[in-house]
Amino acid sequence: MNRVFPAPLLSLALWALWLLLNLSLSAGNLLFGALLGFLAPLMFASLRPQPARIRKPGVALKLFLLVGRDVVTSNLQVAWGVLHAGRKPPRSAFIKIPLDLHDAHGLAALSMICTVVPGTVWSELALDRSVLLIHVFDLDDEARFIEHFKTSYERPLMEIFQ
Incomplete structure (x- = not known):
């Protein structure tokens, strides 16, 4: 069939x-x-890629809720940054994030998360999938952003797909 x-x-x-x-x-x-x-x-x-094996659906649900929360808060932060750009311009930057996630399905999900969260744009993935280049609309602390990105998005995706 x-x-x-x-x-x-x-x-x-x-x-x-x-x-x-x-x-x-x-x-x-x-x-x-x-x-x-x-x-x-x-x-x-x-x-068509090989079928994905979702190992921990509970983690997937938590990640979905976390991304939903981040979408709302990022929308508000970006709107605030745009409205107050005349007084305090945003500190846009490209940052390189070292990746531990190498699964194709996990990387696809990560790219969708970067696309849907306002203020971040997936710019480039290294050929060996070891480094991700992201553009951030307003960046306060690069180290803190990388840690948030890895703990909030990459680690749950690794639990789900690897």
Whole structure:
């Protein structure tokens, strides 16, 4: 069954998305959407990464809540920094963070966290995955930021994926 439908949920999602985008349940759209949902995962199966093994779902839930809290607080900090940039300009900086996390799924999750938290931008990952370059909107203390980043995001991801 996995050879015919390598990703059944993806197939179903593609079919539903096709119907939603066309706003039509005509026979042609139903058939073409089903064909798209069937063929696309087959054609791109070699591009899919190996399935992730989540070792500690409780840690994943805690990380999700922590990132949610950080998104809210970072939004407020960035808004405050932008509003008061005339009096006190932000101290933007690029910082290099040494990484212990090397799992592809963990690094993908880390990149999404960097993207979703305002004030941080994932800039570059070393080829050997040992150092991450991040741009920070307003940086008070580089050492404190690195420690927060590693303890809040990297270590939980290592527990989840490695």
